[in-house]
Amino acid sequence: MNPSRESILDKTHSGLKIYAHVLRQYYPGDPVLSLSGRDCKPTKNPFNEDKPTLWIKIVDGCAFHVDTEHAISSGDVFHFAAMHFKENDAALFYALNKEMHLRIGEKSFYGNSTITADPESPAIAMPRFSYFTMPITNTHPSKEVNLLDVYELIKGEFYTDCTRVLRKIQDNKEARA
Incomplete structure (x- = not known):
């Protein structure tokens, strides 16, 4: 160089x-x-x-x-x-x-001081877990999901109707049932 x-x-x-x-x-x-x-x-x-x-x-x-x-x-x-x-x-x-002894383009005593690229970090696998549907006594999972899937379910339109119905309940005893 x-x-x-x-x-x-x-x-x-x-x-x-x-x-x-x-x-x-x-x-x-x-x-x-x-x-x-x-x-x-x-x-x-x-x-x-x-x-x-x-x-x-x-x-x-x-x-x-x-x-x-x-x-x-x-x-x-x-x-x-x-x-x-x-x-x-x-x-x-x-x-x-x-x-001025700048040593530009010269090989140093210890070899070339080239910077190597960082090795690619391995992709972190998103943890998966079982998703159960009603009733509570169900022992067989309906599907396996990850956190991103659950987030999309909560923020999406899938549970919107159920949430609106539950929020409209004014009576505490009825809400707990």
Whole structure:
């Protein structure tokens, strides 16, 4: 797998690590980025006489830079890296992958870290039970049903007439009979 823009941004914290890597080449030992929320405080610009005019911020998952004195044109992290590495497109992606040891597309020490799909969980069988009809002394089930069947019987039209008759009974003795 060749390094792509998305894979590099994913491994470099939206490109901030690329800015830090390039700036460390020019200013070793100095703190190069000072993060403040999703923006960075102005830092030294190696392409503008080392003045603190480089302002970096993250927009939509990609780091962008602006030079406050317009010494360099505004752009994204790959534009900034292209000025340092003097490469473009696929060659730049390959250079970033190699220089920063991102290991995109390389087999890891422990083998490929591919995620396997979860095994299909077995379908849970719905429990079935015997359904008896009147009279109460009946010892032979009329059919075997599951909970879904019983729910449909209760909510459906099958017992509607019986329910209406029972609800109309006002006398307690008659209702208990």
